Amino acid sequence: MATLQTRASARLMMTPAVVLLLLWMAVPLAMTLYFSMLRYNLLMPGMEEWAGFLNYRFFLTDPAFFAGLLNTLLLVGGVLAISVGGGILMALLLDQPFFGQGLVRLMVIAPFFVMPTVSALVWKNMLMHPVNGLFAWLARTFGLQPVDWFGQAPLFSIVMIVSWQWLPFATLILLTALQSLDSEQKEAAEMDGAGALSRFIYIVLPHMARAITVVVLIETIFLLSVFAEILVTTNGGPGVQTTTVTYLVYVQALLQFDVGGASAGGIVAVVLANIVAIFLVRLIGKNLD
Amino acid sequence: MARSIPTRTRLGFTLVGWLVGLLIFFPILWTVLTSFKSEGTAIATPPQFLFFQWTAENYAEVNSRSDYFKHFMNSVVISVGSTLLGLLIAIPAAWAMAFAPTKRTKDVLLWMLSTKMLPAVGVLVPIYLLFRDTGLLDTRIGLTAVLTMSNLPIIVWMLYTYFREIPGDILEAARMDGASLAKEIVYVLTPMAVPGIASTLLLNIILAWNEAFWTLNLTAAKAAPLTAFIASYSSPEGLFWAKLSAASTLAIAPILVLGWFSQRQLVRGLTFGAVK
Amino acid sequence: MGEIRLEKVHKAFGTTVVIPEIDLEIADNEFVVFVGPSGCGKSTLLRLIAGLEDTTSGRILIDGEDMTARAPAKRGLSMVFQSYALYPHMSVYNNIAFPLKMAGADKSVIEEKVRNAARILNLTDYLDRRPGQLSGGQRQRVAIGRAIVREPKAFLFDEPLSNLDAALRGAMRLEISELHHQLHTTMIYVTHDQIEAMTMADKIVVLNAGRIEQVGSPLELYRSPRNLFVAGFIGSPRMNFVQGPEAEKLGAATIGVRPEHLELSTGDGYWKGKVGVAEHLGSDTFLHVDVDGLGQVTARADGEIGLRHGETVFLTPIRERVHRFDDKGEAFS
Known part of the structure; x- marks a missing residue:
C-alpha cells in the first residue's frame, strides 16, 4: 500500500523505538550473562575473576533455589487456578442482567488498580493480622480459632493477596470475550434443544478458550516477577518458605552483593520466563494476520 | 432478540452480584473507612464499620510527618513523564508499522513484545550497577527512563492496534489532496487517533x-514514588493502621478513578490486541 | 487538459506480477471505465496512475509530461475512494475545503469554491454536518465534492458505487455521467459491474489477470467481442456458449449467442427445448431453457409471454448475431 517514499520515512520513524529497545534489552542482558561467569562480589571490589559456570552450579544446587522454584510454581499455579476459575464464574455472573450491574463491575475490577505494596500491607495488617485483623474477629465470632496466616501458611497468604489483585484482570478479559459471543449462536443452540449447561460446555467455553489461554499466559509472565508483595509481607521467610526465584535473585544481588551469583540466577529466571513467552508470542502472532 | 427476564431471576442475580462485588471490593472499602478512624478505633475488636468518630487527622498527619506530597509528586512525575516520553518514541513507530507495513513488521512487533516478557530480575544487576556508577540511583530521571523502556512495548502495541483501525484510504486521500507527511499526521491522523492515544496514555500512567x-x-x-513510600510502612509503622490507610487511600484514589475510566482499553492494552 | 498515456506500465509485488505490461491512451475529456472481475488488477492500475503505488517499470504521462516518479498530490489528479475516505473529524465544509487548504488557497477563494461545489452536488444544507451524520449517497457526494474543488486534470473513481443500494446506485450513475458533461474533464472509473461500464463509458477497458483483453466503446464490445472472456463479461444476462457439433457446423470451436438474439417459437425452430425457470421482470422475461443435446440456454422474451415451466419451446439463433470463436477462445473476424 505504500510507495518507496513513505517506506523510507517509515523506516526512519521506527528507528528510535527499535534502537532504544535493542539497547535496553541487549546491553544489560549481555552484561548479566558476562557477570554470571565471574566471581564478583560488591563487598570485595577488585577481586573479580573468571568463574565459568561455577555461579550456575552454586545457584542451581543451592537448596534455596529448589525451594524458590517450587514456591514460584506454587505461587503461579495457585494464583492462576484461583483467578482463572474465579474469573470464569465472575464473568458469567456479570454477563447476567441485574440491577446496578455497572457499579458492581467497577467494584470487581477495582483491586487491579491498587498498587502491589498497598494491597499487600492492607491484607497483611488489617485483614490477616492474627489478633486484630478482621479475619481473626470473624473466626472468633463463629467460635473458631483465629489463623496466624503468615505464620502457619505464609505462601498461601501471598497466593491469596496476589489472586485478589489478578482476579479482576481475568474477569474483565473473560467478560469481554464472553460478550463478543454472537447471541445468534446461543439462540441457534437453544433452538437445537441444548440446555443451559450444554450451551456453556459446547458453545460458551470453546468460544472463551482463546481468551483463557491469553489470560493464563499473560498472568504467568507477570506472576513470575511477583516481588513487592513478598518484600513487604514476609521478606521471603520464614526461612525460605516464601522465597521465589525472583526474590532469591534480589536477595543475592542487593542484600548479599553477590553480583555473579545473582546474574546466574537472573539468567535462569530469563530462561524460565522464555518458556512461557514463546507460547504467548506465537499465539499473539497468529492473531496478527 | 431480547427476551424479558423474570423479575425474580433478575432480583436473584442482583443479590448475588452485589454480594460478590462488595466482597471483592471490601478490602478497599475497609482501607478507606479505616483511614477516617483514630488509631485506637482502627484496631478495636469488634471492628467498627460505620458508627465511629470520623476524623481526618490521619491525612493531615501523614502529610506533615512523612513528606507525603514529595512522594506523590515523584509518582506523578515518573508515571506521567515516562508515559509521555514513551508516546513520543512510540507514535512514529506505530504509525510506520500500521500504515507502511513490510514483511518484517510482524517480526519487529513480536520482538518488541518479547522484550516486555524479559523478567526484570534478568537485568536487575547490570541496571543497578550502571545506575550506581552514573549517579542515576534514586533519581526521578533514572526511574523515568527505566519505566519508559519497560512500558514502551505496550505503548507501541496499543497504538499500533488503534492506528490499524484507521482506514488507510483516508490517509491516501489526504496524500492525493496534497498533504505532506507532516500535515497528514497533524491534520488527519492525529485527530482520528486521539481516542486511542488518550487511552494508551491512561493505561500506561x-x-x-x-x-x-x-x-x-x-x-x-x-x-x-508512592509504591516505595508505602512499602516503608511494612516495618513498625505498619502498626499504625489508620495512617497506613490514609496514605494508601491517597495513593490509590487517583489511579482507581483513571482505571475505572479506561477499563475497556485495559483489556486491549494488556492482551496486546489478542482480546478485544 | 487531461490526456493520460501509459507506456509499458508494469507492476509486481515482490515476485507476484499484478500487471504484466500495459500500453493505454486516454484522450482528454474521455470517460474511461476499467472493468473486470475482482483481482484483475484494475484498482492497482488506477492506483499506479494516482501515484499511490510505485510503478515497477514503464512510464505514466499526463499531458505529455512524465509523472511516473511524481508524488500523488503533484499529478493534478483527484480520486474518489470506494470507502469515500472522508475525514470523520471534519465537517462537510472542511472535508471539501481540505485540498484547497493544503494548496494554500485564499480563504475567500476556498469559501467560493466549496459553496459552488456544494450547490452542484446538493450539499448546501449539510455543510456543517460531520460525515457520520450523512446517508451513503450524501457521503458519496461529499467525496466527489472534495475531488472537484481541485479542478483536476482527471478524476479517478475506485468502485465508488459499490457501497450503495441498488436504487441509489442507479441515481448516482446518472449524476456522475451528468457531472462529466458539466465539467468536461477526463474521468477514469474502476468497477466490476459491467452495467456501470456500459451505461457510463465513452471507452471501456476490459481487464483480466492484469492484461487488457479489449478496448473499445460499449457498443463495439457488445457487437464484436474479441474473445470468449469479453463476450462472457459484457452483456446481461450472459452470452450463451455452445461447443461440440453445433459449433463445428459453423466451423468454430465455440459459438456464442446472446439471449436477446434468440427467436422464440412454440411451433418450430432450430433448437428444441423445455422451459425451466422463467424469470418475469415485467419488461422482459428470461427463460432458462433445457435444450436437447446442448444443456441450459438463456433466452430473452417478451415481458408478458405466457410460457410456463415444463412447456416445449423452439429457439432459433439470428444467424448474423452468432459469434464464432476458435479453439484458443479468440473470435474469428
Missing part, C-alpha cells in the same frame, strides 16, 4: 504508577 519492582530497587528517600 496506571501501569507506571503501580510499578513496584524498579521503583523499590532503584530508589531510596529522594526519588521514591
Whole structure:
C-alpha cells in the first residue's frame, strides 16, 4: 500500500523505538550473562575473576533455589487456578442482567488498580493480622480459632493477596470475550434443544478458550516477577518458605552483593520466563494476520 | 432478540452480584473507612464499620510527618513523564508499522513484545550497577527512563492496534489532496487517533504508577514514588493502621478513578490486541 | 487538459506480477471505465496512475509530461475512494475545503469554491454536518465534492458505487455521467459491474489477470467481442456458449449467442427445448431453457409471454448475431 517514499520515512520513524529497545534489552542482558561467569562480589571490589559456570552450579544446587522454584510454581499455579476459575464464574455472573450491574463491575475490577505494596500491607495488617485483623474477629465470632496466616501458611497468604489483585484482570478479559459471543449462536443452540449447561460446555467455553489461554499466559509472565508483595509481607521467610526465584535473585544481588551469583540466577529466571513467552508470542502472532 | 427476564431471576442475580462485588471490593472499602478512624478505633475488636468518630487527622498527619506530597509528586512525575516520553518514541513507530507495513513488521512487533516478557530480575544487576556508577540511583530521571523502556512495548502495541483501525484510504486521500507527511499526521491522523492515544496514555500512567519492582530497587528517600513510600510502612509503622490507610487511600484514589475510566482499553492494552 | 498515456506500465509485488505490461491512451475529456472481475488488477492500475503505488517499470504521462516518479498530490489528479475516505473529524465544509487548504488557497477563494461545489452536488444544507451524520449517497457526494474543488486534470473513481443500494446506485450513475458533461474533464472509473461500464463509458477497458483483453466503446464490445472472456463479461444476462457439433457446423470451436438474439417459437425452430425457470421482470422475461443435446440456454422474451415451466419451446439463433470463436477462445473476424 505504500510507495518507496513513505517506506523510507517509515523506516526512519521506527528507528528510535527499535534502537532504544535493542539497547535496553541487549546491553544489560549481555552484561548479566558476562557477570554470571565471574566471581564478583560488591563487598570485595577488585577481586573479580573468571568463574565459568561455577555461579550456575552454586545457584542451581543451592537448596534455596529448589525451594524458590517450587514456591514460584506454587505461587503461579495457585494464583492462576484461583483467578482463572474465579474469573470464569465472575464473568458469567456479570454477563447476567441485574440491577446496578455497572457499579458492581467497577467494584470487581477495582483491586487491579491498587498498587502491589498497598494491597499487600492492607491484607497483611488489617485483614490477616492474627489478633486484630478482621479475619481473626470473624473466626472468633463463629467460635473458631483465629489463623496466624503468615505464620502457619505464609505462601498461601501471598497466593491469596496476589489472586485478589489478578482476579479482576481475568474477569474483565473473560467478560469481554464472553460478550463478543454472537447471541445468534446461543439462540441457534437453544433452538437445537441444548440446555443451559450444554450451551456453556459446547458453545460458551470453546468460544472463551482463546481468551483463557491469553489470560493464563499473560498472568504467568507477570506472576513470575511477583516481588513487592513478598518484600513487604514476609521478606521471603520464614526461612525460605516464601522465597521465589525472583526474590532469591534480589536477595543475592542487593542484600548479599553477590553480583555473579545473582546474574546466574537472573539468567535462569530469563530462561524460565522464555518458556512461557514463546507460547504467548506465537499465539499473539497468529492473531496478527 | 431480547427476551424479558423474570423479575425474580433478575432480583436473584442482583443479590448475588452485589454480594460478590462488595466482597471483592471490601478490602478497599475497609482501607478507606479505616483511614477516617483514630488509631485506637482502627484496631478495636469488634471492628467498627460505620458508627465511629470520623476524623481526618490521619491525612493531615501523614502529610506533615512523612513528606507525603514529595512522594506523590515523584509518582506523578515518573508515571506521567515516562508515559509521555514513551508516546513520543512510540507514535512514529506505530504509525510506520500500521500504515507502511513490510514483511518484517510482524517480526519487529513480536520482538518488541518479547522484550516486555524479559523478567526484570534478568537485568536487575547490570541496571543497578550502571545506575550506581552514573549517579542515576534514586533519581526521578533514572526511574523515568527505566519505566519508559519497560512500558514502551505496550505503548507501541496499543497504538499500533488503534492506528490499524484507521482506514488507510483516508490517509491516501489526504496524500492525493496534497498533504505532506507532516500535515497528514497533524491534520488527519492525529485527530482520528486521539481516542486511542488518550487511552494508551491512561493505561500506561496506571501501569507506571503501580510499578513496584524498579521503583523499590532503584530508589531510596529522594526519588521514591508512592509504591516505595508505602512499602516503608511494612516495618513498625505498619502498626499504625489508620495512617497506613490514609496514605494508601491517597495513593490509590487517583489511579482507581483513571482505571475505572479506561477499563475497556485495559483489556486491549494488556492482551496486546489478542482480546478485544 | 487531461490526456493520460501509459507506456509499458508494469507492476509486481515482490515476485507476484499484478500487471504484466500495459500500453493505454486516454484522450482528454474521455470517460474511461476499467472493468473486470475482482483481482484483475484494475484498482492497482488506477492506483499506479494516482501515484499511490510505485510503478515497477514503464512510464505514466499526463499531458505529455512524465509523472511516473511524481508524488500523488503533484499529478493534478483527484480520486474518489470506494470507502469515500472522508475525514470523520471534519465537517462537510472542511472535508471539501481540505485540498484547497493544503494548496494554500485564499480563504475567500476556498469559501467560493466549496459553496459552488456544494450547490452542484446538493450539499448546501449539510455543510456543517460531520460525515457520520450523512446517508451513503450524501457521503458519496461529499467525496466527489472534495475531488472537484481541485479542478483536476482527471478524476479517478475506485468502485465508488459499490457501497450503495441498488436504487441509489442507479441515481448516482446518472449524476456522475451528468457531472462529466458539466465539467468536461477526463474521468477514469474502476468497477466490476459491467452495467456501470456500459451505461457510463465513452471507452471501456476490459481487464483480466492484469492484461487488457479489449478496448473499445460499449457498443463495439457488445457487437464484436474479441474473445470468449469479453463476450462472457459484457452483456446481461450472459452470452450463451455452445461447443461440440453445433459449433463445428459453423466451423468454430465455440459459438456464442446472446439471449436477446434468440427467436422464440412454440411451433418450430432450430433448437428444441423445455422451459425451466422463467424469470418475469415485467419488461422482459428470461427463460432458462433445457435444450436437447446442448444443456441450459438463456433466452430473452417478451415481458408478458405466457410460457410456463415444463412447456416445449423452439429457439432459433439470428444467424448474423452468432459469434464464432476458435479453439484458443479468440473470435474469428
